[in-house]
Amino acid sequence: MTVxxxxxxxxxxxxxxxxxxxxxxxxxxxxxxxxDQPERAEQVYRQDLLEFPENGWTFFxxxxxxxxxxxxxxxxxxxxxxxxxxxx
Numbered sequence: 001m002t003v004x005x006x007x008x009x010x011x012x013x014x015x016x017x018x019x020x021x022x023x024x025x026x027x028x029x030x031x032x033x034x035x036d037q038p039e040r041a042e043q044v045y046r047q048d049l050l051e052f053p054e055n056g057w058t059f060f061x062x063x064x065x066x067x068x069x070x071x072x073x074x075x076x077x078x079x080x081x082x083x084x085x086x087x088x
Contacts, residue, residue, distance in 0.1 A: 006052075038065055 001009045026034035042065045048058045 041065060 022034045022036075025031070041061065045058045045061045045065070048055060049062075052058065
């Protein structure tokens with residue numbers, strides 16, 4: 001079964017399980033486990049762009065990686081194009 005024709009139910013449940021594990025770890029103060037690995041996240045975002053080249057969430061994730069996760073740097077980034085997407 002897929003959601004919106006692109007997301008398999010199993011993958012959605014796997015994401016939910018990882019999210020829950022991260023939330024529990026953060027609540028317990030185990031931030032090494034709770035926080036994603038930035039290098040791995042960047043790799044996943046770039047792979048996603050190959051399949052979905054205009055995915056706004058992927059662009060946002062890459063912009064956070066490019067600016068060390070600083071929201072203000074993302075908003076002030078000169079890499080933001082006229083179309084609202086980021087150049088990488």
